[in-house]
């Protein structure tokens with residue numbers, strides 16, 4: 001799994017690992033050279049080195065090469081980490097975007113955001129840093145051990161015994177770090193979600209004067225993170241000095257024993273220098289292993305969450321079949337649909353709408369009116385029954401070919417933080433200014449747009465906050481009309497229009513709507529007049545459903 005994520009930059013990662021290994025190998029040469037150097041200074045050894053400068057130069061070269069390797073390595077791996085994080089983010093974003101809306105209805109938005117930000121960086125950092133470090137760490141430990149064995153087997157074995165002791169300590173602490181790391185991550189996600197939601201809900205918070213409570217809620221969340229983080233830090237903090245203490249004790253022990261051996265001629269002083277330097281070389285990776293363990297646990301948590309999201313089934317993309325140019329005949333045949341854990345929102349719905357018909361659907365709140373539109377757009381899939389457009393089962397054609405031919409003004413208008421122009425042209429970015437203005441005129445939006453400070457180039461704020469509710473709705477309508485779709489779903493699209501504006505719109509639209517099939521979801525009497533037929537929906541079924549069976553008369 002982890003390797004699958006690393007595949008795109010495996011070349012760089014392998015190069016980085018190679019550099020690390022080379023650097024570790026060089027590091028192993030330093031104690032040996034140190035020992036030789038010691039010989040220079042000890043009485044009686046001078047004769048052995050006719051050209052001491054070679055030794056100094058070699059040592060300098062090794063140190064310089066080490067520094068250079070480190071520099072290249074850090075640059076290479078840093079670039080790999082950035083690339084990995086970027087690729088992961090793009091892949092995850094595309095996946096999230098392809099998921100059905102139902103996925104997001106079951107979760108908080110903050111969860112997805114935390115995945116994209118925090119979890120992705122944990123994983124990329126781990127892959128390009130800690131995970132690669134393991135080979136050089138092991139190489140250093142093993143190499144140092146072999147060199148030590150050659151110098152003095154007894155002392156080396158003693159040092160080797162201490163290593164399992166280290167790892168045992170690491171494991172014990174690590175076992176406690178893992179659930180803590182996961183919990184900490186979840187709390188981070190909750191804090192992001194809370195802030196995100198509250199800032200979006202600010203008008204409600206202010207109107208209900210709930211600032212102190214919300215502030216308190218956020219503070220508690222942050223305090224919880226601080227508490228957990230402190231616990232995690234204490235564990236890590238304990239691990240470092242404990243490792244150091246053990247390492248220090250080992251050195252003292254070695255010195256102690258060496259003292260006895262030296263006395264009996266078992267170990268030359270220069271060998272002891274090499275030995276201690278190797279010992280020191282070994283303690284660094286062991287401490288590194290402690291870190292590695294904690295980081296592995298963190299990365300595993302992040303990876304688990306990422307894998308979970310990536311395993312979610314995206315909307316079907318496989319269908320090759322294209323929806324032919326739509327004439328506009330719609331048929332729901334025995335369609336049942338329920339949201340997860342809810343009673344059915346639509347129950348065996350049978351519905352036939354002729355091409356070019358304008359059908360109004362009314363009914364109490366929660367009757368399932370909006371759900372009809374969503375199913376037609378395949379934002380959700382029916383659990384039973386099928387939906388046909390021009391006799392084609394819409395479940396068998398590509399989503400793109402279907403959705404591109406259906407226009408919709410949703411009940412809750414969603415606009416982008418962009419200019420008026422860009423919002424209207426969202427569905428047809430190549431539309432000319434003339435076409436945009438024509439759509440705006442039809443939606444009765446042109447006049448108010450001209451009254452805005454920069455006209456069509458005015459920025460409208462997040463979700464259109466700088467516009468009135470009715471103005472937002474008119475923009476959404478213009479956006480849908482510009483698409484010139486053969487099927488148009490208007491879900492309370494004029495609910496916020498003033499009566500005058502609505503009347504004008506309906507007058508204007510009579511011609512416009514006649515050329516397409518329109519699903520008019522509305523309670524407004526003025527809009528109902530526009531319809532060829534009015535259907536009553538109640539509890540997910542049509543009232544007087546028998547009537548539906550009669551052949552309809554197309555509007556032409």
Ligand SMILES: Nc1ncnc2c1ncn2[C@@H]1O[C@H](COP(=O)(O)OP(=O)(O)OP(=O)(O)O)[C@@H](O)[C@H]1O
Nearest residue numbers: 105339342345364365366367368369370371372411
């Ligand atoms: N995302 C969702 N998850 C679970 N249940 C939902 C979801 N959206 C809607 N519902 C439920 O499905 C039923 C039908 O909802 P729908 O939005 O179609 O009603 P409606 O007729 O459009 O109502 P309104 O007149 O208020 O717009 C309702 O009982 C509602 O509670």
Ligand SMILES: [Mg+2]
Nearest residue numbers: 369370371411
């Ligand atoms: Mg609705």
